[in-house]
Amino acid sequence: MKKINIERHELVPKHIILSEKERQELLEKYGITLKQLPKILVSDPIIQILNGKVGDVVKIIRKSPTAGEITHYRVVIKG
Amino acid sequence: MLVDKIEFSLLNPELIRKMSVAKITKTELYDQEGYPIEGGLMDPRLGVVDPGVRCRTCGGSVGECQGHFGCLELTRPIIHVHYAKILFSILKMICKKCSRILIDEKELKKIKERKLAFKKIVKLAEKRCPYCKQEQGKLKFIKPYTFTEDNEILNPIKLRERFEKMSDEDLEILGFKKMRPEWLILTLLPIPPVTVRPSITLETGERSEDDLTHKLVDIVRINERLKENIDLGAPDFIIEDLWELLQYHVSTYFDNEISGVPPARHRSGRILKTLSQRLKTKEGRFRGNLAGKRVNFSARTVITPDPMIDVDEVGIPQLIAKELTIPVRVNEKNIEEMKKFVLNGPENWPGANYIIRPDGRRKKITEQNKEDIVKEIAPGYIIERHLQDGEIALFNRQPSLHRMSIMAHRVRVMPFKTFRLNLSVCPPYNADFDGDEMNLHIPQTEEAQVEAEELMAVRKHIRSPRFSGPIIGAIIDHITGLYLLTHGKKKFDREEFTQLIRAVDPEIEIPDKKTMTGKEIFSMFLPKDFSIEHKSKSCVGCKKCLKERCEHDAYVVIKDGKMLCGTIDKAAVGDEEGKIIDKMEKLYGPEFVKKFLFKITRLAVDVLTKVGFSISISDQDLPQEAVSEIKNVLEKVRKDVDELIKLYEKGELKVLVGRTPKESLEHSIKITLRNGLNEIGSILEKSIKENSTIMMARSGAKGSMVNITQTAAVIGQETIMGERMERGYYERTFPHFKKGDISLEAKGFVSRGFRNGLTPFEFFFDAINSRESLMDKSLKTRHSGYMERRLVGALQDLKVEYDGTVRDSANRIIQFIPGEDGLDPSKVERVGVDVRGIAKELFR
Ligand SMILES: [Mg+2]
Ligand SMILES: [Zn+2]
Ligand SMILES: [Zn+2]
Ligand SMILES: [Zn+2]
Numbered sequence: 001m002k003k004i005n006i007e008r009h010e011l012v013p014k015h016i017i018l019s020e021k022e023r024q025e026l027l028e029k030y031g032i033t034l035k036q037l038p039k040i041l042v043s044d045p046i047i048q049i050l051n052g053k054v055g056d057v058v059k060i061i062r063k064s065p066t067a068g069e070i071t072h073y074r075v076v077i078k079g
Numbered sequence: 080m081l082v083d084k085i086e087f088s089l090l091n092p093e094l095i096r097k098m099s100v101a102k103i104t105k106t107e108l109y110d111q112e113g114y115p116i117e118g119g120l121m122d123p124r125l126g127v128v129d130p131g132v133r134c135r136t137c138g139g140s141v142g143e144c145q146g147h148f149g150c151l152e153l154t155r156p157i158i159h160v161h162y163a164k165i166l167f168s169i170l171k172m173i174c175k176k177c178s179r180i181l182i183d184e185k186e187l188k189k190i191k192e193r194k195l196a197f198k199k200i201v202k203l204a205e206k207r208c209p210y211c212k213q214e215q216g217k218l219k220f221i222k223p224y225t226f227t228e229d230n231e232i233l234n235p236i237k238l239r240e241r242f243e244k245m246s247d248e249d250l251e252i253l254g255f256k257k258m259r260p261e262w263l264i265l266t267l268l269p270i271p272p273v274t275v276r277p278s279i280t281l282e283t284g285e286r287s288e289d290d291l292t293h294k295l296v297d298i299v300r301i302n303e304r305l306k307e308n309i310d311l312g313a314p315d316f317i318i319e320d321l322w323e324l325l326q327y328h329v330s331t332y333f334d335n336e337i338s339g340v341p342p343a344r345h346r347s348g349r350i351l352k353t354l355s356q357r358l359k360t361k362e363g364r365f366r367g368n369l370a371g372k373r374v375n376f377s378a379r380t381v382i383t384p385d386p387m388i389d390v391d392e393v394g395i396p397q398l399i400a401k402e403l404t405i406p407v408r409v410n411e412k413n414i415e416e417m418k419k420f421v422l423n424g425p426e427n428w429p430g431a432n433y434i435i436r437p438d439g440r441r442k443k444i445t446e447q448n449k450e451d452i453v454k455e456i457a458p459g460y461i462i463e464r465h466l467q468d469g470e471i472a473l474f475n476r477q478p479s480l481h482r483m484s485i486m487a488h489r490v491r492v493m494p495f496k497t498f499r500l501n502l503s504v505c506p507p508y509n510a511d512f513d514g515d516e517m518n519l520h521i522p523q524t525e526e527a528q529v530e531a532e533e534l535m536a537v538r539k540h541i542r543s544p545r546f547s548g549p550i551i552g553a554i555i556d557h558i559t560g561l562y563l564l565t566h567g568k569k570k571f572d573r574e575e576f577t578q579l580i581r582a583v584d585p586e587i588e589i590p591d592k593k594t595m596t597g598k599e600i601f602s603m604f605l606p607k608d609f610s611i612e613h614k615s616k617s618c619v620g621c622k623k624c625l626k627e628r629c630e631h632d633a634y635v636v637i638k639d640g641k642m643l644c645g646t647i648d649k650a651a652v653g654d655e656e657g658k659i660i661d662k663m664e665k666l667y668g669p670e671f672v673k674k675f676l677f678k679i680t681r682l683a684v685d686v687l688t689k690v691g692f693s694i695s696i697s698d699q700d701l702p703q704e705a706v707s708e709i710k711n712v713l714e715k716v717r718k719d720v721d722e723l724i725k726l727y728e729k730g731e732l733k734v735l736v737g738r739t740p741k742e743s744l745e746h747s748i749k750i751t752l753r754n755g756l757n758e759i760g761s762i763l764e765k766s767i768k769e770n771s772t773i774m775m776a777r778s779g780a781k782g783s784m785v786n787i788t789q790t791a792a793v794i795g796q797e798t799i800m801g802e803r804m805e806r807g808y809y810e811r812t813f814p815h816f817k818k819g820d821i822s823l824e825a826k827g828f829v830s831r832g833f834r835n836g837l838t839p840f841e842f843f844f845d846a847i848n849s850r851e852s853l854m855d856k857s858l859k860t861r862h863s864g865y866m867e868r869r870l871v872g873a874l875q876d877l878k879v880e881y882d883g884t885v886r887d888s889a890n891r892i893i894q895f896i897p898g899e900d901g902l903d904p905s906k907v908e909r910v911g912v913d914v915r916g917i918a919k920e921l922f923r
Pocket of ligand 4: 618619620621624625626629630631633
């Protein structure tokens, strides 16, 4: 069966893994620890494609009919 | 003491013994003198409930001592009913001989790595032990607490032995960390402190014990009897019987509503309320005392309308105003005013009920001591004075389904005994006056008052976040009144229009004219720069809208504060759709709209009292031609349907795609009926001349053309779940019809209106339909009520932080922007997309 690149799928928003510096800045900006971020599993297909590791933070850029574009962050957790 | 963490686990015997201050062995509660017996269930070491007595364990008095646990040594182990099911699951999983999990080592290792759920592991258990090769017996669980193996009873002692042999490693795989399954089979029973089950001394001096104490007495008594019998070497069957009885008592002590077990009763026959019953349900500890509590400074009474008070006011009976108070700190500036309140006392409004001295002691003001108190008060005292006009109150009507169900109103103290509210706030509360009651709360601190005013004020809720339109607006009589005022070219002479205008606004300048039209009067209250154009509710949907020249006066044009044409009705000022209210809120803000709404509703009420308005049964009279026309339509419909049925029976009916022949027939009949009814509707509309009933339907005040058709002409097809009547007898709805009759009459078509009355068949069909809608309604409300409860449970502690993130109680981020778009739905513009216009633009 043909393998589908889900990254290119209309319904999969853009995921970017933050650099160490960006990650620190994000945590500082909101005054939080990694535990207080929304989560995503390492086993999630998109994280597997991006080669994400537990503890990484992904920036997710979603399209929204009401807001145009919005950014969201998730921390990669095991499972 | 700082609580670092809470761990939920099973209470183990060692811990029970450690926290116990007294061993309970005696059945009696008190001795001859009435003092509690040591070693009895009211042992003085278990805490104090009587005032003046000190605790034997901690020395505290009532209130200081929280009570201490005791314990009861159970003569034979007893299964905890609530855990019997879990015990059985574990029992099935372990070997009867070596107590190891019935899964081979390799598989077990995999399970350990993957952390499989308990439920899934249960299914993997083998029939034969992979370790000692022991063949396993056939296990059975007989509710509520009996286990059998190969049809032989496994008693708690044997069960306990098996669980005791299990290794900690095995248990950890099953999810038991720092706890053991044998703890679920009780050998020690913790005895709750007396503070949990206080006894009450009746007026007669008799003591009345708590239900839990009664139950515990039973347990202790049977426990002692069992012990005596065992010591005496009584025959096995007696011991078995007593053991079973002890199991029953301990089980009902935990839960007195176990299915299959007769509930334990009080001597009077009343069912005892034991542990589970204290916690469960709406009135239980969790939902009744922790999640929801009774509050002070609140009131509840019947509501009645008052069109004379402002939209954001609430009329409060003086009786209630004297009961609800606000604490005010005395200072140099307000001391004289405060003294006046105190002098008025608790019975004369506005007075005061309590003073709180600087040391925190509170004193009730009475008619006798008020003079003394006045002399005493000085800056630093707090006076709890009566509620006064203009204060903030939170007003609520249940069910509180959206945020507009609780709004902040300004208090207006009034005579009589009901809460009064302006009719314009009925829609958000979904209130009417057929006996509805509402609740009122008084915020006590300045912070709470300001917060209520800023977030919950009525004017800030004119626009609903549900559909971004006004939810507060003119209703029923207001709309009728404004319709009467503005429709057509009604003229009012000087005396009339002066009275109308002055009733609303005592200051506005009256125009120097002989007569004024209704439209001119309405324009008086519009801002000078306000313009709007829209179709009225009463627009009949002409093929080509003539706009200003509409012959029904159904196109509203307001230019620079002058109403040029059209009729003011629901589409202009009503709730949910009022275009004028909507636009004004955007242009001039909520405070302005509130004032405008009050003015025009006052105007409407005054117009109605001046012009007069009444409806009559004769409004539904039809002219002779209309009656025969309707008869013809019905005749034609009937013939068409008969034709369809004939075709169907011959098998010549055109079968629709995706439908069986029968379904196709039903569909065609439905369409025929619908067209017929529409036709009758239009006959009615053109033949009944303008009257009050029709006018209410057209303006959107109350009722609809469908309602009028059903009363005046034909009710139409009665349906159950969208289909023609099916139920009743075999292949027919009544024994009066032939089997298989699928004609209109036999399937619930009502060809009469309510005014003329229904035949017995028709009446019955209508009753069936009514019952269905009644059931649907109650089902729906129950569903939405439960949904609401669950939603609140899930969302209750989410809040928007100052940095714009939505967080929960542990400060975890849920959303980075509220709603993931940062838009306030109540401030979003509601627009239809003009697809045709865009297409024209594009393909020009
Ligand atoms: Mg009601
Ligand atoms: Zn104590
Ligand atoms: Zn074995
Ligand atoms: Zn028109």
